[in-house]
Amino acid sequence: MANAFVIKKSHFRIFPRIASIYSPEDWVMLLAFLAGLLATVWAFVNRYITAYGDAESHLNIAKRVVDSLTPGFAQLGGIWLPLPHILLMPFVYFDIFWRSGLAGSIVSGIAFVVSALYIYKTTQLLTKNTGASFLASLIFILNPNVLYLQSTPMTELPLIVFFVLSTYYFILFMEEGELYPLIMSALFGLFATLSRYDGWALVLMEAGILFLYYLWRRKFQKFEGRLILFATLAFFGIFLWLLWSFLILGDPLYFTHSQFSANSQQMGWLAKGQLPAYHDIAVSLEYYFVASMSSAGVLVFIASILGMLVFLFDRTAKNRFYILLLLLVPFFFNVITLFLGQSIMFMPGLTPTTFEWTLFNVRYGVLMAPFAAIFVGYLAAKNGYFGKILLAIIVLAQTLLFLSGFSPVLAFEDGTRGLSSATAKLPDAQYWLARNYDDGLILMDDYKRVLSIIRTPIPMENIIYIGNKPYWEESLVAPEKYANWIIIQRDDDLWRRIYEDPGLNGRLYKYFEKAYTSDDILIFKRIGDN
């Protein structure tokens, strides 16, 4: 019954010809660019670029540096690390890029393309297999969570690119023992430390690995020199940030315990009994494991764990323990911060439905996307014909699961309907102000995200918020001094310090009329002849 068809190589000459037009690296970049562009166009058309509340905040921080009532680097603040905002600055200068969020798409998009390229190169370094490395980069490129985040101004992609770059050069250093890759690793580590706090864990881990690496080889003198070389550069970003916090805010650890810090916010959740992973290592592990798995795609993630095990037990793989530790840095960091209550995550299926919200910050799982891609690539490299077919089926099945909606695109869902979302919570006052704002300065507590500035016609230089030091402080004494409009939200700074203060309340009503009222937001407009 069995008949054989012979498919001649000559029939497929076209494919090697097409493939040889560009190098594999160029193909990866081209595919990443096209996929990223398509995702960004889709997000732009559907207005998803700034769906996250944090997305607008990042844009606004950068915008205030170049264009606000009191422009300057002090606007970078002391909570979020500055590099992503510095990278946004040239683009947010143009209002169209600021308001649409495209400034962020450009920065994250470039990070995405470079990340894909270096995931390819890292896998190539581990496997010496072009096909497997290409597969690894494809898995990263086609991850819908990554694709969505690369279209936004969120800081995950800038971190990922510096993480991947630093890791790549660190592995290269361990292979070759040359100084150049170590310096490059330290340099990109420095950039990572200035992008997100996860970067601090990365350089710490790299320094620790450096120690173990030389301890194992009993070359302590070399270790000393290499460590100084590496640490001077890699930790310089951390030093700069502590210095900045001290000079600008008077406290080098301002970001850990100020009222705006993540920790302070988490304590609010703890008081409500809604910080599930706090001081519970099992729950912390469970939350981040599930978030990582969902972000990579459940089938892809399981395949990557298999790949990791194959790698771990592969005695021919050099430095495998160090490399594994390095690629697992996002996992360690996030589990520890969840445990310590420095970060918070709500995950559907894990978070009790009795909680106020069940979807929040799940995008942190995306930081494990490079891990998943690299180890699936590794698994492909180590498998024969049958295994490769099986992996292809798994990747295809995962794509179908995402497309069918069985596997939710959590980073997107959180941005559009989770607690992280701005668009899910836009108040009616937002639309009212967009229609009625004529001119003049607006006094508002922007930290509480009363309204979305980019969704109104208000220029940034017309906003008075806590970062506009003299204006803000003087307005808290004499609200009428600068502002034409005052927007107050229940329990925000202005509510407590002006609206609830008997003296200032009288003054408020003397100079302003209440133009808009809702349960939570009051908008005051200056009375014409005042």
Place this chain on the structure above:
Amino acid sequence: MKKDSKIITAIIFLVLVLYTLTLRGAFGIPGIGDFKENLEKPSGAFELSPERGRYVHVVALAEKGDFALTRDWADVAYPDVGVAGGKFYSFFAPGVTYFAVPFYLIGAKFNLAQVAVFFMEIIIGAISAAFIYKIARNIFALSAPASFFSVLVFAFASSAWNYSITLYQHLFTVLFMTTAFYAAWKFRNESGPYSRLYASWVWAAYALSIFVDYPNAAMMLPIMLYFAYSTFSVKKLEEGVAISIKWAAIATVIVFVLAMSFQFWHNAHYYGSWLQLAGGIAGYHKEIPINMESPEQTQDIGAFFSERNIPKGFYVLLFSDERGLFFFYPIFILSLFGTRLFWKKSRDIGIRAEYILALSLIFVNLALYSSWGDPWGGWAYGPRYLIPSMAFLSIFAGAFISGGVFTRFKKNLALLLFLYSSAIALLGALTSNAIPTKSEAILLPAHKHNFLLNLDFLNKNQSSSFIYNTYFDGKFSLEAYYLAIYIVIALAAVLTLLVLRDKNHG
């Protein structure tokens, strides 16, 4: 081969006898008035809605030749009942019902309609057990005692027992899965005229499995992929690649088309659309009057499955004290080690693809039902959704005791875990599957959500067994009856493990 035939006969005999001793039911042809609400009568033949929902359709088909239910019968199957075209149907896939009709008709002649229908499941269980033996022996090349032990684990130390003596879909799924697995393997290794037969059965088993339970469309996929893999073989040549096709696999697709056509006809005729599945028809609520004029709101079955349910479902199905596989049947812990031990052997004996297929079937089953909104399976005994996986995990339990080092220790451990697991399985089989979930149990007087509730039934002499209730109740206690059956199983296990040689048998 002769020895294997004898063992298979022994398996069928053992399963038929022991399962029959625990078969649920009573004499008679139950009418509407004989059904009671599940809370009023645990440990009865119709203690839960899944068996009622299937049985009422058997009655409808056998008595009137029409699958649709009258309102009175619909109320019997409530709450798992929906409405389509103004008529009532249960939410369950109709396959089991169709298979059961001949049994009902034969049983009705002897005033044993319900018992005969349930006995059908025992036959299915026995055939499945025989095929588990054949897979273990012929494909996985385990020794005869190790293969027999695999059968013992599946038949008497897993939830398979609890659901082979009532009217559920799970054993049918196991039957189609094991037979299709075996047929696909035979198809791969044979090219004679029988290959058409094997291919036909693979297609038929796939279609029929969907007919008995819709999720089988996904659960059987690994077998269909393996079947496709066996159909095409690729050979590298200097000038390119040679692809061989076994045309039997393609020619016999007609079997699948025919079997599916019947399903589509059923869907169109009863539910109004060839694509409308039973589980997706509009719900029926007793308290709300039905307006036959208004359009019925169908449901999206796919929406019941979601990745976000997986963490919880995974825990409930594997580890929880409500339904957890390893909590109810710790013998399957050995299966995990068995898969690891068998990894190298599978390559050595050239069955890596079959090994991966078995693992894939387990994985897909676990993943699918972990993502199901109700991993508990309602009121149930053990992880009933994992019964198809248990068939293949049993084989790996057999692989665990086969060869390698520490054989004696492994055998003793296996015996210990088997004795525990079979005790749990028998406890449920003799009493009830109506075990509430933890969240529901809190509101009930007993406050028990696992086999501890069945212990109460045992102590109160409350059995579901047709044989015990009909012939032995009052003569000796249920505990004695339990012990008698248990001793037979334990002896079978002890003898099997004793026969097992200490070194490299398999």
